Amino acid sequence: MSDLGALLRKAREQRGYTLDDIQEYTKIRKRYLEAIEAGEYKVLPGSFYVRAFVKTYAETVGLDAEEVLRLYHKELPQAPTTEVARTEPRMKVGRRSVQHNDRLGKVAVSLLMWAFPILIVVVVYVYISNNKAPDTKELNPNPPISTETSTPSPSASIAPSSTPPPSTPPPSVSTAAITFKEKRNGINYYDVIAGAGNQLKLEFTGECWVEIKENSKNGKTIFSKKITDPQSQTFDLTVPLYVIVGRTDHVKFYVEDKTFDNGTTAGSTKYIFTPVKETAE
Helix, strand or coil, X not given: CCHHHHHHHHHHHHCCCCHHHHHHXXXXXXXXXXXXXXXXXXXXXXXXXXXXXXXXXXXXXXXXXXXXXHHCCCCCCCCCCCCXXXXXXXXXXXXXXXXXXXXXXXXXXXXXXXXXXXXXXXXXXXXXXXXXXXXXXXXXXXXXXXXXXXXXXXXXXXXXCCCCCCCCCXXXXXXXXXXXXXXXXXXXXXXXXXXXXXXEEEEECCXXXXXXXXXXXXCCEEEEEEECCCEEEEEECCCCEEEEECCHHHEXXXXXXXXXXXXCCCCCEEEEEEECCCCCC
């Protein structure tokens, strides 16, 4: 085993990762990862891929990739430095295209010269229309004054209002729930009543790698990222979600205000959250 391979393997084991985990995070084949740890770089497809794979491996296990490449550059095969310069053919601008552009420019100037006075006429017309005084009918300055007064009816009385005060609706109660079902083939299965939001929220408290797929580990990938600072991510829970996290102790799962104890281990953990309908009581 080479010094570089020993360094990468030690960093991987300290974080509790297996080669299968690194393969799933980086999409690098397991036999290439084994070759890097053993220092057998001839197994890899080329010297360029050696440096790229080593850099990705180092970043995944939390090492400074640039510093690793600098310290072990003598151990790594050197990439070819000769480059073939490509000259792109230059397009010749024909005389006909220049004449065509000049003609279009003259037409545009003529249109602007005609549009400017038309615009002035429209503005003046709108101004006059908005400031025209509306026709008003002459009001009678001396309206007749009636001398008759109405006597209030003795039977008329003001009835007290019997309208009841508005009732305050009771506060809504969350129906969300997360229930552990079983652990099979290294995967923790949970049934989830998603409540009104139909969403699964992941709250990260530190550095962690996470990947989320639809339905199963072979489903469509909808999120794959290395989290480096505290944050939260929310995902629609309309289909089962397969979730794998690299640091279980740096992530919490929520459905509305419901969560569960997922342990304090520093290794990786796999989950499948399946949405289920709420059963009527």
